Amino acid sequence: MPLFDLPLDELREYRSASAAPGDFDAFWTGTLAQAREHDLAALFEPVDTGLSTVRVFDVTFAGFGGHPVKGWLTLPAGAEAPLPLVVQFIGYGGGRGLPHEHLLWASTGRAHFVMDTRGQGSAWGGGGDTADPVGGAPAYPGFMTRGIEAPENYYYRRVFTDAVRAVEAARSHPLTDAARTAVLGSSQGGGIALAVGGLVPDLAAVAPDVPFLCDFPRAATLTDRHPYREVGLYLRTHRGRTGDALRTLSYFDGVHFAARGSAPALFSTGLEDQTCPPSTVFAAFNAWAHDDKAIEVYDFNDHEGGGPFQEAAQLRWMRSYL
Secondary structure (H helix, E strand, C coil), X not given: CCCCCCCHHHHCCCCCCCCCCCCHHHHHHHHHHHHCCCCCCCEEEEECCCCCCEEEEEEEEECHHHCEEEEEEEEECCCCCCEEEEEEECCCCCCCCCHHHCCCCHHHCXXXXXXXXXXXXXXXXXXXXXXXXXXXXXXXXXXXXXXXXXXXXXXXXXXXXXXXXXXXXXXXXXXXXXXXXXXXXXXXXHHHHXXXXXXXXXXXXXXXXXXXXXXXXXXXXXXXXXXXXXXXXHHHHCCCCHHHHHHHHHCCCHHHHHCXXXXXXXXXXXXXXXXXXXXXXXXXXXXXXXXCEEEEEXXXXXXXXXXXXXXXXXXXXXXXXX
């Protein structure tokens, strides 16, 4: 696919037209306060994985509404003192999978926590284990329009809250160093990392890779690929609700979380990415509030972005912060 979005020099200057709701901060402060009324109840159960270089814990903690959310905590074998912590979020449709799928960051001598995404884990990978017990109004198949009729009901309100609580749960383990915590993820995982980067003020680093969930007004009209296309297909049936849908999405737009980012950040984008178009990624990157930020650009790549090359870039970059 040839380049379809803005030229690179225009991407570097692009700013989203999306406006944050006036009560954006109050909405999220209230949401997280409600979640914290429930005991975090983080439980770490050792798992016999057959791996000799790491120790793995099957984790359960209370997320949005006190609902149980799963994760894996992986530590280098023999760790005795608190370690720098990397918290990772998963791409659309995937789940936490199996422990041996997540060995990269523990192999660097850091603690690694991967959060299961509620209601997902059935589209690819090793599967997921976290239900989403909250119902909702009629939605287009997928997750993008679940509860889109109101911000309070929207699916990603639950997911982003789970993600903040995941950081809190991982930090509660005695062998993780809360002061040296980074969050990262690819695609949907990158969008979740952006949200956490805007909601958790004391992170050491944030690394959103080809992030999803950014600049909704442009994304929903620029690309016909899923998952963004789910929004248009929902509105094709629910005529006249565009304004209401975009209002709900504005509470979950990575651009607005980026404007509250308070840690160094490393982004990435592929200039042929039609799933998460580069202009939507640059919208979040250009809005990122912390001065220490960089973006890796992969000229001829689609949504795979840099793949292992981006992982290598993250490994080099993370040395300065963790």
